[in-house]
Amino acid sequence: MEADRRCSEPGADDWYAAAVVTTCMWLADATYAPPWGRPHPARSPATDRELRAYPETIEGELVAAAILLQHRPDLVRSRPGWAEGISATLRWAWHAGPPPLPGVRATESSQT
Numbered sequence: 001m002e003a004d005r006r007c008s009e010p011g012a013d014d015w016y017a018a019a020v021v022t023t024c025m026w027l028a029d030a031t032y033a034p035p036w037g038r039p040h041p042a043r044s045p046a047t048d049r050e051l052r053a054y055p056e057t058i059e060g061e062l063v064a065a066a067i068l069l070q071h072r073p074d075l076v077r078s079r080p081g082w083a084e085g086i087s088a089t090l091r092w093a094w095h096a097g098p099p100p101l102p103g104v105r106a107t108e109s110s111q112t
Contacts, residue, residue: 019045019085020100026061027053027093045086062090 025042033039044051046064051057068083091097
């Protein structure tokens with residue numbers, strides 16, 4: 001996936017791409033294996049909670065991502081593009097919007 005490639009480049013600090021990967025993992029109900037600790041289900045991208053991706057929680061995450069820009073200026077500074085990446089991915093997956101990154105196809109979201 002394009003987002004994985006962008007995140008794995010040396011010196012990468014691409015919060016937008018990281019948000020795309022995180023959101024796809026959550027939507028796919030994937031397991032996250034951190035470099036430390038135990039593997040666990042991917043957490044919701046905007047609220048960082050242990051939620052499964054259901055219609056209600058997906059819509060809630062979309063709303064939460066939109067208000068991150070207003071309520072978390074520290075996050076906006078420390079992770080530029082994070083909220084935008086979450087929003088773009090959820091609009092793509094949930095509302096059939098444009099892909100969050102060029103070259104991303106709908107079938108790739110299930111491969112994360």
